[in-house]
Amino acid sequence: MPIGIIVNCLGVIVGGIVGSLIGPRLTGSFKDNLNLVLSACAMTMGISSIFLMKNMPVVILSIILGTVIGLTIHLGKLTQKMGMGMEKIISKIIPCKHNKDEEYSNVLVTAIVLFCASGTGIYGSITAGMTGDHSILLAKTVLDFATALIFACVLEMVTCVIAVPQFILFMILFLLAGAIYPLCSETMICDFKACGGVLLIATGFRMMKVKNFPIADMIPSMALVMPFSYLWVTYVLPFVS
Template sequence: MVLTGVVVNVAAVLGGAFLGSLVKLSPRIKDTIMQGLGLAVCLIGISMGLATANIIIPVAGLVVGGGLGAWIGLEKRLEGMGQRLGNLVKAKGRFTEGFLTATLVYCVGAMAVVGSLNSGLTGDHQVLFTKAVLDGTTAVFFTASLGIGVAFSAIPLFIYQGAIALCAGLVAPLLSDVVLAELTSTGGLLILGIGLNMLGVAQIKVGNLLPAILAAAAIAWFGV
């Protein structure tokens, strides 16, 4: 089945979030875990960011995509979605923060794109199975620190990866190694921004920067 890998990935996030919801931690321990996760997310972002072969492309992508995202108000729309979901389940605490953080971490990155493409084109779900293990593990700690909002990141995760898998035949020809490298690098910079936000050293509106990934991929594809 085309969506097997996507479904397993989503199930892993939900399972990890369930386990995380059972863990009761003191505020001091939660803060320490968040700092550790923030550092780990920063490291992942830096390693991904170094994938670029031309630093101008991700920079241009951030400028163009960030401007577009700010104009659309993408961050506020995502926050609004998180708040509506939180109100629906009468959640308290850091629901929206957990939803946004987990959604961005799980959807921004090459594994989400490549894994979904492999599932759609060849039925090979190995990349998404590996991603499921990683996402499920982090979901435990994210939920323990940020609350049940992390579980609801499974909704945009399913839509995003499912759409790529179902449209793989159309998307794959556009993703050369060069395009994928710049997509990965730009996504890494966004993940670095998430990590800095988690550490409390910045207040970057990463949601507004999401179009930068597509902008950088388009610039790379046209060979600019």
């Protein structure tokens, strides 16, 4: 049973509801300071994942080529359109008081990527499906709940709707885990988590508004890093050594 996935999605939903209710009562200073702390937590998770990296050239190449692919197919814009589509649907049920400005779009894309496409969430879903260990997803829930609360101050109830694609994606990985996990070596998994760690650090910078990294466009790197890791270990390393 996908307990970790269910709890993680519920954490986003509950955090979104709480944030929508108490968001107007929170001071700007409180929200900004808490957002900085959450950004630091996201970056800490990313740094801890990067330390697991086995093959730096593989991770770097995957991120560069993956981002090029994402920028070429305009994945960031597609993600933004998907997010705004969800916003239109939910706004028909619950009107959103916040203006749909550039800040709104940036926060929406950041939330979608952080909740749905983090290396921790993807790896946690695969691990849960293969071994029944839900600890990774449960740890992610703590961060997602607090982050959803802050995001809901801007996105309001739309934050809760992000749990829908999150649940679908994580459940697909959970169900396919039996076929994926046996094909993955420890090295491939470590490089995969390191790649996700880079995305988490970029997300942290984006959350604290230091730099708007194209994190949605960087998502294809997550699909490239495992095959590249296998090819590197199987063919490149034996050749150069």
